[in-house]
Amino acid sequence: MLLARLRREVAGGGTTQTDARADDAWLTAGLQRAQLHEIYAAEAADGTAAIGFAVALALAGGALPVLWVRTEKDERQAGRLHASGLAELGLPPDSIVLVVAADEAALLRVAADAARCTGLGMLLVESRGRAPGLDLTATRRLMLAAEASGVTVLSVRIDAAPVPSAAATRWGVAAMPSVPLEAEAPGLPAFDVESLRRRGGPAGARCRVEWNRETRSFDPCPIQPVAQTALAGAGLPLVAGGAAARDAPASVRRSG
Amino acid sequence: MERLRATRPHLFVGRGESPLAFVETVGNAVRLVALDRSALQAGLKPGLTLADARAQVPELEVFEGDPHADLDWLERLADGCARYTPTVVLRPPDALLLDIAGCTHAFEGERPLAADVEGRLARRGVLARHAFGDTAEVAHALARFAGAPAPDEQRAVRRLPVAALGLDADDGIALTRAGLKTVGDVMARPLATIAARFGEEAAMAVRRLSGDARAPVVARKVAVPVVVERRFAEPVGRTDFALQVIADLVADAATLLEKRGEGGRRWEAKLFRTDGQIQQLRIETGRPTRDPAVLMRLFAERIDGLADPLDPGFGYDLIRLAVVLAERLDTSQLRLEGGESGEGTQAGEVAALVDRLSTRLGRGRVRRFASRDSHIPEQAELMLPAAAPPATGEWPATEPGEPPLRPIYLFDPPQPIDSIAAETPDGPPARFRWRRTVHDVARAEGPERIAGEWWRRHDAAIPTRDYFRVEDQRGRRFWIFRHGLYVETESPRWYVHGLFA
Incomplete structure (x- = not known):
């Protein structure tokens, strides 16, 4: 049903949304193992989406166990990790080792050390703000370590503008309205992903995906019209009028 | 060989003048298991039900028996006795056997050694009785059932009551009914008849007390740290x-x-x-x-x-x-x-x-998740040092097709938000402000009602939390809750507790 709708969209033209299979290929080709990848969230509020996307990527690539590095400041300000929530994304809490570094310098040291550990599947480096330490030199070091050890390194940079780096790919991730369930309940995690840079390949593709925990894969996710129900009293404009109109069949799931 | 025996190793000895007793629930009855001297003098016996004992001695003070604590205490006493001999044997519930062969020279004899033991124990408030014997069984029996002084050990053993054989209660009664009141009476009979009537164990017990047979002695071993x-x-x-x-x-x-x-x-x-x-x-x-x-x-x-x-x-x-x-x-x-x-x-x-990082950064900085049995979200899981052995715990199972119901980030403590737009009763806010940003709620699900753990706190009513999963216009998903029902609180506050991916 979803595929048919997507095809219809493509036939209608005008969106960047492509065929589901192409979508998936694009994602898997994007994430090569034993490389450094960067995931950017331009705004602090999109940080959770970026982290969720990173976890989903780790699961899609089957890269376990995960060593997760963050700083103490993040732990205080951005909230601590909640294992039950991570488990509901599909990441077993037993396969996570969390390292809370005192500052950015310690974070980099831990990352450099962990990237060399062949037993790990993925190293997730979470940083907020400008993080000047994660520069070209540091990222090249991480890249070399990753290539040697086979660990996939994901650097999630929240609230930061892209800087030159040695990463294989760079993605921009933002939160996206989900496909609602019955009674306007928020649905599966949905991400608005843009390929910002790709070494040796074209970049600039953009797709909207939702994470399917059961199949460990990304499904294409159409843009959802919002603010059409009783809750819409606040009265914001629709995201995109055209898209909303085209997505009208989706509203059968909505109650009342 | 010489043995010593310490009796009734309870911390409570000498607490007060009133008789003391320790009780244990056996079947449906609460029975006395151990008594102090004044309680024994008042005519109480171990095995009596508590109700009967109270009827006889109304001022009886009663404590719950704790065999584990007793054993711990005995172990500590045994540690202390390592000063006398390397071979200390525990005889739970209340006896210690010291093999002091060749260990008496520091005390110039066995009696000064025994006096030293009793003196040290008395300083800790422990009442001890001791006896010397050629074998472990003899010393144990003599210490437990000390009677009138006898010229030598064999005769002292012969004067002991049959209970000193350590048989079960039925056999003891049977021996007494047969007219055999002391160990000496039993020893006077041919062993074969004893064995035929009371079993192999009775014969073996007699042989052990007469010194013909020896039971193996297993000394406790204390591991020396490296x-x-x-x-x-x-x-x-x-x-x-x-x-x-x-x-x-x-x-x-x-x-x-x-x-x-x-x-x-x-x-x-x-x-x-x-x-x-x-x-x-x-x-x-x-x-x-x-x-x-x-x-x-x-x-x-x-x-x-x-x-x-x-x-x-x-x-x-x-x-x-x-x-x-x-x-x-x-x-x-x-x-x-x-x-x-x-x-x-x-x-x-x-x-x-993990070891390398724990050593460098400190134990507490490298962590693993452990689940706890609690329905309060922030208490349901712990972060333990990853260097510690992994904890086993169940994580909640997920329903296929369900979106995540728990956030990936959790704020502890929850962060207050301003609920701006009027909400329906028991519903989520239509608009709220958090960290100086206004979020318009586009989708919501809830409430998921999580009550406080009323069985832990008795002083005040703990407000119930109504949790909602909400998504704002831009697709950011929050886990917010109202602290208190409207019937519980005048104007309940709203908090954001977590963020979804």
Whole structure:
């Protein structure tokens, strides 16, 4: 049903949304193992989406166990990790080792050390703000370590503008309205992903995906019209009028 | 051979004048298990029900019997008795046997030794009775059923009541009914008839008390901690040499541990400087190990992570290495010979990394999740040091097709938000402000009602929380809750507790 709708969209033209299979290929080709990848969230509020996307990527690539590095400041300000929530994304809490570094310098040291550990599947480096330490030199070091050890390194940079780096790919991730369930309940995690840079390949593709925990894969996710129900009293404009109109069949799931 | 026996090792002895008793629930009845002297004088006996005992002695003070604590106490007494002899045998619930053969010279005889034991125990408030005997059984029986003084040991044994044989209650009664009141009476009969009528054990007990047979004595063994040290005739002024010495000591300790089939989990190196200062290096591993290479790498990490570098000053004159915590570790084959050593496997690599990071950053900074049995979200899970052995716990199962119902970030404490737009009763806010940003709620699900743990706090009513999963116009998903129902609180506050992906 979803595929048919997507095809219809493509036939209608005008969106960047492509065929589901192409979508998936694009994602898997994007994430090569034993490389450094960067995931950017331009705004602090999109940080959770970026982290969720990173976890989903780790699961899609089957890269376990995960060593997760963050700083103490993040732990205080951005909230601590909640294992039950991570488990509901599909990441077993037993396969996570969390390292809370005192500052950015310690974070980099831990990352450099962990990237060399062949037993790990993925190293997730979470940083907020400008993080000047994660520069070209540091990222090249991480890249070399990753290539040697086979660990996939994901650097999630929240609230930061892209800087030159040695990463294989760079993605921009933002939160996206989900496909609602019955009674306007928020649905599966949905991400608005843009390929910002790709070494040796074209970049600039953009797709909207939702994470399917059961199949460990990304499904294409159409843009959802919002603010059409009783809750819409606040009265914001629709995201995109055209898209909303085209997505009208989706509203059968909505109650009342 | 001589034996001593300590009786009634309870901390409560000498608490007050009123009779004391310890009780235990046997079947449906609460029965006395142990009594103090005044209670015995009042005519109470172990085995009596508490109700009967109270009827006889209304002022009886009663404590719940705790066999584990008694055993602990006995172990501590046994530790103390190590000053008299290396062979101390526990006879629970209340006896200690000391094999003092060849150990009396320090006390100039057995009687001064026994007096010393009783004196020391009396200072701790323990009432002890002792007896000497040729065998463990004889000493035990004499101490427990001390009667009138007898010219020699054999005759003293013969005067003991049949209960001293240590048979079960029915056999004891049967012996008494048969007219055999003392051990001597039983000994006078041919053993064959005793064995025929009361069983093999009765005959064996008689033979043991008469000294014909001996029961094996199993002395308690206290594991000696592994400590190795090296003293220097001349102070050592170079740090690298000191490190070399630590490496040698680690190798020595590893050999000792290997003999015991153990591996160390916590190691402590102490460097004693000539000027009296002591520098300590502690390392810890997640799994027991005795691999010197791994341990030296950890020590190097530890030295790197020190706030002040190791300063030999005028030199070290003693370096001591102790294995503070050792656990069982069976010998494993070397990888070279086809075995799978812990280092080579994937899990082993991660464990080694965790050890390295814990050593460098501190134990608490490298963590693993552990679940707890609680429905309060922030209390349902713990972060434990990853170096500690992994905790086992169940994680809530997920429904296929359901979106995540718990956030990936959790705020502890929850962060207050301003609910701006009017909401329907018991519904989520239509608009709220958090961190100076206004969020318009587009979709919501809830409430999921989580009540406080009223069985833990009795002083005040704990407000119920109504949780909502909400998504704003831009697709950010929050987990917010209202603290208190409208019937409970006048104007309940709203909080954001977590963020969804």
